[in-house]
Ligand SMILES: O=C(c1ccccc1)c1ccc(O)c(O)c1[N+](=O)[O-]
């Protein structure tokens with residue numbers, strides 16, 4: 001990743017966005033990534049697939065692993081029902097600080113609760129925060145943490161029959177141990193959505209949706 005992308009994006013956002021408008025923020029980030037430099041946001045093409053899965057799931061309790069600059073947090077929060085709870089976990093404090101400002105500027109503070117720390121330490125805390133289970137989990141952090149974190153979510157009793165796991169980047173950079181695990185596990189029913197790497201129509205990538213059937 002281009003060192004300092006998040007800081008250059010924040011500078012651009014501060015100069016250009018219309019405050020209080022999540023869709024304008026999303027469009028501003030996409031425009032920057034297409035015209036100036038691409039960042040590792042899920043982007044508009046895979047983002048539409050994510051939007052459709054969120055809308056079809058209509059989840060009331062949601063977890064995102066990997067906030068980065070907050071782009072997918074805004075895409076998800078924009079499509080959640082009023083009384084929903086949405087947590088996003090980011091381990092990099094610099095990225096989290098940028099995400100916090102981007103989410104605040106977009107007017108989505110009251111919809112998104114950000115936790116800063118390693119996912120393996122954050123996941124065991126949700127039961128104590130009154131979360132019984134997650135209806136939808138968006139996995140988009142360190143690619144070698146996809147499998148251990150989904151295993152941990154099940155171990156913590158945070159998945160229920162019908163819980164939906166949406167995983168980004170299952171082709172590029174890829175998460176082969178996760179794909180092998182989830183596709184060969186009778187507790188999950190998986191669907192692959194072939195797409196393209198964010199801001200790079202010439203590079204193949206995909207999203208994997210896995211429904212926990214318990
Ligand atoms: O890991 C990278 C990566 C690897 C190498 C170079 C640049 C980025 C990446 C690429 C696309 C993504 O959508 C994404 O979520 C990530 N990520 O870091 O989580």
Ligand SMILES: [Mg+2]
Nearest residue numbers: 042140168169
């Ligand atoms: Mg990604």
